[in-house]
Amino acid sequence: MxxxxxxxxxxxxxxxxxxxxxxxxxxxxxxxxxxxxxxxxxxxxxxxxxxxxxxxxxxxxxxxxxxxxxxxxxxxxxxxxxxxxxxxHPHQIVFDETYYVKDGWTLWHNGYESSWPDGADADFAAGDPNTYLDDPAYVVHPPLGKWLIGLGMAAFGAGDAFWWRAxxxxxxxxxxxxxxxxxxxxxxxxxxxxxxxxxxxxxxxxxxxxxxxxxxxxxxxxxxxxxxxxxxxxxxxxxxxxxxxxxxxxxxxxxxxxxxxxxxxxxxxxxxxxxxxxxxxxxxxxxxxxxxxxxxxxxxxxxxxxxxxxxxxxxxxxxxxxxxxxxxxxxxxxxxxxWTGWLTTDGGYYRHWAEEGVNAWTGPLAWVPSSLQSLWHYHASAYQYHVGVHSExxxxxxxxxxxxxxxxxxxxxxxxxxxxxxxxxxxxxxxxxxxxxxxxxxxxxxxxxxxxxxxxxxxxxxxxxxxxxxxxxxxxxxxxxxxxxxxxxxxxxxxxxxxxxxxxxxxxxxxxxxxxxxxxxxxxxxxxxxxxxxxxxxxxxxxxxxxxxxxxxxxx
Structure with missing residues (x-):
């Protein structure tokens, strides 16, 4: 049956x-x-x-x-x-919001997830969300969710925690x-x-x-x-x-x-x-x-x-x-x-990996654009991170x-x-x-x-x-x-x-x-x-x- x-x-x-x-x-x-x-x-x-x-x-x-x-x-x-x-409530960065709220904000400003100085969580909650750096941050999740989290802040500002989570x-x-x-x-x-x-x-x-x-x-x-x-x-x-x-x-x-x-x-x-x-x-x-x-x-x-x-x-x-x-x-x-933001800007993590040294692919795959080669390397690195996370x-x-x-x-x-x-x-x-x-x-x-x-x-x-x-x-x-x-x-x-x-x-x-x-x-x-x-x-x-x-x- x-x-x-x-x-x-x-x-x-x-x-x-x-x-x-x-x-x-x-x-x-x-x-x-x-x-x-x-x-x-x-x-x-x-x-x-x-x-x-x-x-x-x-x-x-x-x-x-x-x-x-x-x-x-x-x-x-x-x-x-x-x-x-x-x-x-609470008007402060909660748990893993420390990654995704700030990543969402920098995606809408730099096109890629950016690094932050020490104490950035407190500054962000205090109404100063623009202390981010131009240096890229190494992240291990694709960007779409962070783009969507950042949408409320892009439209209404990051001064109120309501818009971090809306x-x-x-x-x-x-x-x-x-x-x-x-x-x-x-x-x-x-x-x-x-x-x-x-x-x-x-x-x-x-x-x-x-x-x-x-x-x-x-x-x-x-x-x-x-x-x-x-x-x-x-x-x-x-x-x-x-x-x-x-x-x-x-x-x-x-x-x-x-x-x-x-x-x-x-x-x-x-x-x-x-x-x-x-x-x-x-x-x-x-x-x-x-x-x-x-x-x-x-x-x-x-x-x-x-x-x-x-x-x-x-x-x-x-x-x-x-x-x-x-x-x-x-x-x-x-x-x-x-990944459009990462692909169309120059500052993302590993963005130019394929252009450095002897990293570029050779042989039958040499025709692949360097940006996609770099993106593939990024994914391989992120996968190794995912399967190896054992911290308590x-x-x-x-x-x-x-x-x-x-x-x-x-x-x-x-x-x-x-x-x-x-x-x-x-x-x-x-x-x-x-x-x-x-x-x-x-x-x-x-x-x-x-x-x-x-x-x-x-x-x-x-x-x-x-x-x-x-x-x-x-x-x-x-x-x-x-x-x-x-x-x-x-x-x-x-x-x-x-x-x-x-x-x-x-x-x-x-x-x-x-x-x-x-x-x-x-x-x-x-x-x-x-x-x-x-x-x-x-x-x-x-x-x-x-x-x-x-x-x-x-x-x-």
């Missing part, structure tokens, strides 16, 4: 049946069920009173349209408040809206999409990573965007395949391999998104590779379902090269474009512990004169994270048992963001890197929530029990987020109250 031919469909729905009809492309998505209906007496009531009330509320197209977009917009506004409120907060807010679109595409349910957005809006890891100017939030946004584009391509590609086969059969030809599909703009868009993620951090390359393979597998299964005789050969030998051409070159172009850090964490959030990162700590303390600790809402980790493991079982395509798609994204780090268990890494794959963990959790709530056609006892269970869980989750908000946003609190947030000894 294939990924696209499930015995049981996942993604159960909280909405009534009418809700799905307003979702763009809903007819392209499989219906959502958990398992065959349990035998019930003919007169046994089904659904719940909430279903009846909800059906009445969505009785008109206008109301359904309001819910279809109003729900996602509402949780996005919640996210915006939690990310932008008090964003300028674009990163905006990225985190957009990601909440985006996850609702992804969830609705996966589950054909606006209610489940709103739950996904709500969980992302109020989780501490997502809040903190939107309130400090680091690169990882941008990796998350671009990878989630690429995933959405892959999902949009899915239904379009199947329609294009059916149309191509119909034309072949109508002309009396036997399409042994099936057509090569070139009209796939969403694949091109996905390549651009994953290329942008890679231009922020190289970890984005794993998403490009994983979803490239996913597209080939999905194409093969679609050809098999369509009755193409040589479906596997057609997917691998005919369609896969086309998909590669649509996906990868645009990613390369986007990546290289992020008090807040480093082993990737094996990330799914259960054993060692979150303390990014800021200050003591006030009145004895109050302020912290910014990148710890997620424990009830969200631990439930999402369990849900991710359940999805592995679910896919192995039922071959549900939604489970497969989510697991591909989770694997791309998490599994590569298991190759670097001895490297100095941090829990906050997990923001890149957090959306996929939350989608796994929402997948399970959909199964728990059941369907409006389920027996009343089951449906009401599922709704009560999820309702109570969400209420407690919201309460826990309110409790943890002070240590996510740097609010002054008493040391005792701060200590109450350390649910595990390793958090302190």
């Amino acid at each position: 294939s990924v696209d031919e499930p015995e049981h469909r996942a993604a159960t729905r909280l909405d009534d049946a009418s809700d799905a009809t307003d979702v763009p492309g809903a007819t392209d998505l499989p219906d959502a069920t958990d398992a065959p209906d349990a035998p019930v007496a003919p007169d046994e009531p089904r659904g719940s009173r909430l279903d009846d009330w909800w059906s009445r509320q969505l009785a008109t197209p206008r109301r359904r349209a309001i819910w279809t977009w109003g729900g996602p917009i509402l949780v996005t506004l919640v996210a915006a408040v939690l990310r932008f409120w008090g964003l300028g 674009t990163t907060a905006l990225a985190g807010t957009i990601a909440v809206l985006l996850i609702t679109l992804v969830a609705r595409r996966l589950f054909r349910s606006t209610s489940l999409a709103v739950v996904a957005g709500l969980l992302f809006a109020i989780d501490g890891n997502a809040i903190v990573m939107s309130r400090v100017a680091l690169l990882d939030n941008w990796v998350m946004l671009f990878c989630l965007l690429g995933f959405w584009f892959v999902l949009l391509d899915r239904s379009r590609a199947e329609r294009e395949l059916d149309a191509g086969l119909a034309r072949a059969w109508g002309a009396g030809r036997d399409p042994h391999f099936g057509p090569a599909l070139w009209a796939r703009p969403w694949v091109v868009a996905a390549g651009a998104a994953f290329g942008a993620a890679s231009a922020v951090k190289w970890s984005g390359l794993w998403f490009l590779a994983a979803f490239g393979v996913y597209l080939v597998v999905v194409d093969a299964l679609a050809r098999r379902r369509a009755g193409v005789p040589l479906w596997m050969s057609g997917a691998l030998l005919k369609q896969a090269p086309v998909t590669f051409v649509l996906l990868v070159p645009v990613a390369v172009v986007v990546y290289l474009a992020s 850090h008090p807040w480093q964490s082993n990737p094996l512990t990330w799914l259960f959030m054993i060692r979150p990162t303390n990014m800021y700590y200050a003591e006030g004169a009145d004895g109050a303390v302020s912290s910014i600790i990148e710890v997620g809402n424990p009830l969200i994270w631990w439930a999402a980790a369990l849900a991710a493991f359940y999805l592995v079982y679910r896919f192995a048992r039922y071959r549900e395509w939604q489970a497969a798609a989510i697991l591909v994204g989770l694997a791309a963001g998490y599994l590569p780090w298991l190759m670097y268990l001895n490297r100095t890494v941090f829990q906050f890197y997990s923001i890149a794959f957090e959306p996929f963990m939350l989608l796994a959790l929402v997948y399970v929530i959909g199964i728990v709530v059941g369907r409006p056609t389920d027996p009343r006892w089951r449906r009401q029990g599922g709704l009560w269970t999820v309702g109570i869980y969400l209420a407690v989750v919201i309460a826990v987020s309110i409790f943890f908000l002070p240590i996510w946003t740097g609010m002054p609190i008493s040391p005792l109250f701060r200590q109450l947030h350390f649910w595990l000894p390793s958090w302190g």
Whole structure:
């Protein structure tokens, strides 16, 4: 049984049946069920009173349209408040902002990351951001994320810490809206999409990573965007395949391999998104590779379902090269474009390496421009740095512990004169994270048992963001890197929530029990987020109250 031919469909729905009809492309998505209906007496009531009330509320197209977009917009506004409120506090360089805020500023002024004198962090916070030097700084991450961090400062100045972090907060807010679109595409349910957005809006890891100017939030946004584009391509590609086969059969030809599909703009868009993620951090390359393979597998299964005789050969030998051409070159172009400042100026680190001594390439590669030779050398040097980082850090964490959030990162700590303390600790809402980790493991079982395509798609994204780090268990890494794959963990959790709530056609006892269970869980989750908000946003609190947030000894 294939990924696209499930015995049981996942993604159960909280909405009534009418809700799905307003979702763009809903007819392209499989219906959502958990398992065959349990035998019930003919007169046994089904659904719940909430279903009846909800059906009445969505009785008109206008109301359904309001819910279809109003729900996602509402949780996005919640996210915006939690990310932008008090964003300028603390007005000092926090954790690794010392690299990315200052690098972003010099990129917009010099075109390359520049060096700074001692004490530059304090000067920057004091309103003097122009103490940078013309000498280049050696950096090991591509420039795009720093260009984007610097955008707010380039537009509004660097005098207020709000503008150091504004674009990163905006990225985190957009990601909440985006996850609702992804969830609705996966589950054909606006209610489940709103739950996904709500969980992302109020989780501490997502809040903190939107309130400090680091690169990882941008990796998350671009990878989630690429995933959405892959999902949009899915239904379009199947329609294009059916149309191509119909034309072949109508002309009396036997399409042994099936057509090569070139009209796939969403694949091109996905390549651009994953290329942008890679231009922020190289970890984005794993998403490009994983979803490239996913597209080939999905194409093969679609050809098999369509009755193409040589479906596997057609997917691998005919369609896969086309998909590669649509996906990868645009990613390369986007990546290289992020280095435009380095390429068009003279001061960047290693900028003239190929012109020095005997560094220039000879032989068959001698024609490569010296600027690109120097750029290649820069990448080789940065790669050696990445694989060799073993310096001890008090807040480093082993990737094996990330799914259960054993060692979150303390990014800021200050003591006030009145004895109050302020912290910014990148710890997620424990009830969200631990439930999402369990849900991710359940999805592995679910896919192995039922071959549900939604489970497969989510697991591909989770694997791309998490599994590569298991190759670097001895490297100095941090829990906050997990923001890149957090959306996929939350989608796994929402997948399970959909199964728990059941369907409006389920027996009343089951449906009401599922709704009560999820309702109570969400209420407690919201309460826990309110409790943890002070240590996510740097609010002054008493040391005792701060200590109450350390649910595990390793958090302190």
